[in-house]
Amino acid sequence: MNIKMPDFDVKKFVKDAGSTLSRVVQLTEEKLGTSEKTEMDRHFEHLSERSDCARTWTEKIVRDTEAALIPNPANRVEDFIFEKIEKQKPKRLSNLEYLGLDMIEGGGEFGQDGAYGSALIKVGQAEQKLGSCERDFIGSAGMCFIQPLKKFLEGEMKTITKEKGILESKRLDLDACKNRVRKARSMLGQQTAERDLRVAQSEFDRQAEITKLLLEGISTTQATHLRHLHALVESQVRYYGQCNKIMNDLQRELASMRPPTPRLRVNSEDVDLTSGPPYLSPSQNQLSVQLLTQGSNSPNSNQHWQQQTITLHTMAEEGPKPVPASFPIVDDSVIAELVANSDPNDISVL
Numbered sequence: 001m002n003i004k005m006p007d008f009d010v011k012k013f014v015k016d017a018g019s020t021l022s023r024v025v026q027l028t029e030e031k032l033g034t035s036e037k038t039e040m041d042r043h044f045e046h047l048s049e050r051s052d053c054a055r056t057w058t059e060k061i062v063r064d065t066e067a068a069l070i071p072n073p074a075n076r077v078e079d080f081i082f083e084k085i086e087k088q089k090p091k092r093l094s095n096l097e098y099l100g101l102d103m104i105e106g107g108g109e110f111g112q113d114g115a116y117g118s119a120l121i122k123v124g125q126a127e128q129k130l131g132s133c134e135r136d137f138i139g140s141a142g143m144c145f146i147q148p149l150k151k152f153l154e155g156e157m158k159t160i161t162k163e164k165g166i167l168e169s170k171r172l173d174l175d176a177c178k179n180r181v182r183k184a185r186s187m188l189g190q191q192t193a194e195r196d197l198r199v200a201q202s203e204f205d206r207q208a209e210i211t212k213l214l215l216e217g218i219s220t221t222q223a224t225h226l227r228h229l230h231a232l233v234e235s236q237v238r239y240y241g242q243c244n245k246i247m248n249d250l251q252r253e254l255a256s257m258r259p260p261t262p263r264l265r266v267n268s269e270d271v272d273l274t275s276g277p278p279y280l281s282p283s284q285n286q287l288s289v290q291l292l293t294q295g296s297n298s299p300n301s302n303q304h305w306q307q308q309t310i311t312l313h314t315m316a317e318e319g320p321k322p323v324p325a326s327f328p329i330v331d332d333s334v335i336a337e338l339v340a341n342s343d344p345n346d347i348s349v350l
Contacts, residue, residue, distance in 0.1 A: 047215035097131030
């Protein structure tokens with residue numbers, strides 16, 4: 001059986017090996033300071049530094065954006081693997097959606113007719129809406145911002161890096177040829193080295209021009225990245241606006257479910273009835289207790305006040321005594337009587 005072997009160009013292999021060895025020797029001599037190095041012009045160096053800066057910061061921005069959108073590193077690794085094998089990413093629920101599901105199930109167990117159970121269900125539904133908005137925002141941000149920046153890194157920046165590597169190889173070949181010209185001892189060796197130098201110089205100049213054109217194109221990509229950044233901000237504004245609307249609606253629904261609470265006013269200041277009896281400071285000598293209820297006998301007002309005034313005497317028969325810092329004036333029975341005499345279905349809410 002005849003086996004066809006692939007063509008193997010020995011001359012090309014020897015030439016490439018010789019070029020590689022020459023570059024290694026040249027680079028070593030440059031590191032040791034025994035050989036000169038061809039320097040690029042300042043404009044080219046500036047463009048090269050800008051490209052390195054663009055690559056470094058774009059990589060950081062992409063990495064940080066992905067971390068902000070998907071905080072779980074395991075999920076990011078999973079998405080990266082599915083992206084590389086070109087398969088659809090798995091659909092997973094967000095933490096807010098898991099929270100919403102548990103709240104809805106818990107509210108059902110506590111009872112939908114109860115205040116706590118019904119509130120849990122409403123909050124759970126709102127959390128699910130927030131989770132859905134979050135998932136839409138992650139997808140939108142990935143499409144309008146992350147993917148274009150990744151495409152830039154994997155396309156233009158890889159090409160620039162490759163061409164800069166080729167330019168460095170051509171530069172090493174050029175400097176190696178210059179060293180051979182200086183070290184030539186015979187006329188024939190001098191002519192051969194000069195011919196190789198002209199070829200190396202031509203290849204270096206051509207590669208430098210190609211690389212320079214690619215580096216100058218970096219400035220145009222920033223304008224494109226700016227548009228993608230605007231798209232990201234618009235997506236964020238839309239996302240947070242939706243979240244704000246959902247939470248405002250939830251707040252109004254919960255407020256409508258809150259049970260009524262009597263409103264007590266002590267010395268023209270509102271007091272929570274659940275905090276216990278009010279106290280009087282030493283500078284006061286009487287306490288005015290008012291319980292506000294809706295409805296009024298007066299045609300000019302839609303509120304009616306039940307009022308009881310209690311007078312405090314700070315002087316005893318034996319003579320003046322120091323007044324304590326504060327002491328109770330209205331006990332629980334007085335407050336209970338005021339609440340009992342009012343209509344519980346007609347009390348304004350704090």
